[in-house]
Amino acid sequence: MPSGFSTDAIHAGYEPDSLYGPINTPIYASTTFAQDDLAVTRNGYEYTRVGNPTITALEKTVASLEGAEYAVAFSSGMAAVDAALRVLLKPGDHIVIGNDAYGGTYRLIQQVFTHWGVSNTVVDMTDVDAVAAAIGDNTKVIWVETPTNPLLAIADIQAIARIKGEATLVVDNTFASPYLQKPLGLGADVVVHSTTKYIGGHSDVVGGVVCARGAELEEELRFFFGWVGAIPSPFDTYLTARGLKTLAVRLERHCDNAEAVARFLEGKDHVARVYYPGLSTHPGHEVAKAQMRRFGAMVSVAFDTEDQAKTFCRSTKLFCLAESLGGVESLIEHPATMTHLAVEGSALAVPRELVRISVGIEDEADLLADLAQALEKL
CATH class of the missing domain: 3.40.640.10 (Type I PLP-dependent aspartate aminotransferase-like (Major domain))
Known part of the structure; x- marks a missing residue:
């Protein structure tokens, strides 16, 4: 059946x-x-x-x-x-x-x-x-x-x-x-x-x-x-x-939190751009809406400068500075010096002012509070 x-x-x-x-x-x-x-x-x-x-x-x-x-x-x-x-x-x-x-x-x-x-x-x-x-x-x-x-x-x-x-x-x-x-x-x-x-x-x-x-x-x-x-x-x-076994229930919470994080970061001082397919401003939003159930739990954000990106990564407390993604805990990293260092200088080089966030399943209010205090350090 x-x-x-x-x-x-x-x-x-x-x-x-x-x-x-x-x-x-x-x-x-x-x-x-x-x-x-x-x-x-x-x-x-x-x-x-x-x-x-x-x-x-x-x-x-x-x-x-x-x-x-x-x-x-x-x-x-x-x-x-x-x-x-x-x-x-x-x-x-x-x-x-x-x-x-x-x-x-x-x-x-x-x-x-x-x-x-x-x-x-x-x-x-x-x-x-x-x-x-x-x-x-x-x-x-x-x-x-x-x-x-x-x-x-x-x-x-x-x-x-x-x-x-x-x-x-x-x-x-x-x-x-x-x-x-x-x-x-x-x-x-x-x-x-x-x-x-x-x-x-x-x-x-x-x-x-x-x-x-x-x-x-x-x-x-x-x-x-x-x-x-x-x-x-x-x-x-x-x-x-x-x-x-718990993928579906985890992803629902992951996506709820990621959407909240993306909306929170959009328009903040020193934030040049938020990359999240769930935002209507994302160029791939309509395609993602057609081929995905929801928009995922990864959010990337470009700051005005590389120094701001690095400071932001160093300033979060709940978002752990670490590579990888997809776990129940929230992680943050600077791709240009961490996960994507190997492609520096190639056609796949990433912006140095970019931060990648793997949004976990913690309480939304705690995640947003952590991001808020990190933004205050910029």
Whole structure:
């Protein structure tokens, strides 16, 4: 029978077994599994590097939430990105990537895949004509983030899907999560997540996942999963699955708070611009409204000067100065000197007066009071 998002987040991918009936997925902390005969596995498991019941349960849940045929879990978001790129690209191929993509993804493409013979073109993904112009005969992948990190630009997934030709459209859905956005239903071919962020949701476990349709791609990803061994541990996947159960309720509170933070910062002294898709002034507002359930929990703000941006980051008390995002606690950072330092001087360099805020689920009044006192220090 049909079920809703929160029901699937809790129940899809796992049913209590008939032996003891554990409500939660057991942590199968075993490197190897007994076989019923020579090369005859019991329920398909032989060695954790190529498969483990705890990992499988998480994969099935994420696949259900994304509307995918399957998901393959990896040890980190970057391991998932690398696996997706390795199975989709070969020497001589070309990839189109956004000019506001995650710095770690661009660094991997530029510093590893370029030496492997893969060329890339950086474009503004909000400009569909520019994306179309960048696609050549050897373009095999179009890599999209929406919302982007850290400028929160919005790419029209459906529009890009219509012009992608034979290229594979990959969407990094980390900032939105499957609760807020379902790229496969909008025409994407592959979805990638850093499950470290909203899916895990508690800043206590690192992981990644690739979701898609099509048996051939799944087989290649599974081979990569086992051959290279960038697998998550059963403990990590258990923690991720535990966090995933509350994704919907967490995101609702995250989004409520982010909207309040964006409205609060807009128009304040020394604030040059607030980047948040939920604001009607955001150039991607209408596209985001059409393809997202809500507008997310990330807010970026540009100050008049770099010094003001740095002072603001140093002055918050409840917003912790730290990298990463998507946890229940609010974080703040200066991308140019922290998460995006690696792309300094490149086409993906970020404004030095920019601050990125991951809005948590604390009480709204406390968050706004902290931002107010930090603004007073400027």
